[in-house]
Amino acid sequence: MELDNTSILITGGTGSLGKALVKHITQNYPSIRRLVIFSRDEQKQFQMAQEYPESKYPQIRFFIGDVRDKSRLVRAMKGVDYVIHAAAMKHVHIAEYNPDECVKTNIHGAQNVIDACLETEVRRVVALSTDKACAPINLYGATKLASDKLFVAANNIRGNNPIxxxxxxxxxxxxSNGSVIPFFINKRKEGVLPITDKNMTRFNISLQGGVEMVMHALFHAWGGEIFIPKIPSYRIMDVATAVAPECEHAVVGIRPGEKxxxxxxxxxxxxxxxxxxxxYTILPALPSWNLEDFLSTFGGIKVDEGFAYNSGDNTEWETVTSLRKLIKEHVDSSFEI
Incomplete structure (x- = not known):
């Protein structure tokens, strides 16, 4: 699938992944007709516009709007071919404290995106999810699970629409904004790093890895898949050692809703x-296409019954050394290895 002379809209386009997508698309698909940055933060749009001046990037459009506002989405999607939905409330503890706001953005906003796409000429939609949507124990994860379900089920209500x-x-x-590595880098000047739990692990993916996944889904999805990358995990104590080996550690306990x-x-x-x-891909129980055709096209192999993918049981791990290299490459070029 070529993107020449097509139009793409990114909700949450001024966020970390949104900006990485814009960089990737403008560099690799310079003949794109229009790239719409849809977000609600005026200041972030102003700052991003300085990086992408209209004189050099006439295809980029900045569109103030909120996914809670369906009519604004419909207006923004006029003439758009592809939508990447990256807008969300994503901070676990903030969602716990402001649950209704999280529901309005992450669930109602997701449905608004779906409805707006169905009412316009959008051809393909890729929605961003999170590991926290899997067996969620916090509100953020629960809202993203609901969002995932909405986007998968949207393939059932499209009728004759080829979307x-x-x-x-x-x-x-x-x-990414608010993630642990920039937080630790900022905290090391204080000499103490707050550690939630010494046993904590997380999956790790670079911004470019996230971009590649989105583009893969945009080009290859048949509709209804949840794509999951095979990525390494890291231990929080290894991150702390990689960032600031000289710092003390203060165990502060996990925050509400954390695993x-x-x-x-x-x-x-x-x-x-x-x-x-x-x-990996989790397929809908009742796909709208032939499963055997899908598996033969992509070489898909069924996982064993009872298979699970967990950051603590992962077979691939980042080390202190590899983390330092990744930090210098992806987070802070001035970081000393």
């Missing part, structure tokens, strides 16, 4: 999960 909806689910994005280990596939998901090589 395809799919989902990408991945772990912590290294260096010690994250999951991306549960044993209950294993009945519908297939290994596609670089990615």
């Amino acid at each position: 395809r909806f799919s989902v990408v689910r991945y772990g912590n994005v290294m260096g 010690i280990h994250e999951e991306m596939i549960t044993p209950s998901d294993s009945f519908y999960t297939y290994d596609l090589g670089k990615y």
Whole structure:
């Protein structure tokens, strides 16, 4: 699938992944007709516009709007071919304290995106998920699970519309806004790093890895898949050592809604999960296309019954050395290894 002379809209386009997607698309698909940055933060749009001046990037449009506002979404999606839905409330503890706001954005906003896409000429939609949507214990994860369900089920209500909806689910994005590595880098000047739990682990993916997943889904999804990358885990204590080996550690306890280990596939998901090589995919129970055709096209292999994908039981791990290299490459180029 080529993107030449097509139009893409990114909700939450001023966020970490949104900006990485814009960079990737403008560099690799310079003939794109229009790239719409849809977000509600005026200041972030102003700052991003300085990086992408209209004189050099005439295809980029900045569109103030909130996914809670369906009519604004419909207006923004006029003439749009592809939508990447990255807008969300994502901080676990903030969602716990402001549950209704999280529901309005992450669930009602998701349905608004779906409805707006169905009412316009959008052809493909990729929604971003999170490992916290798998067996959720916090509100953020629960809202993203609901969002995933909405996007998968949207393929059932499209009628004769050829639109395809799919989902990408991945772990912590290294260096994204609010993530642990920039937080530790900022805290090391104080000489003490707050550690939630010394046994905590997380999946780790780079911004570029997240971008590649989104583009894979955009190009290859048949509709209804939840794509999951095969990525390494890290131990929080290894992150602390990699960032600031000289710092003391203060164990502060896990915050409301946090897990010690994250999951991306549960044993209950294993009945519908297939290994596609670089990615796993959880398929809908009743896909709108032929399963055997899908598996032969992508070389999909059914995982064993009871299979689970958990950051604490992962077979691939980042080390202190590899983390330092990744931090310098993806987070802070001035970081001393």
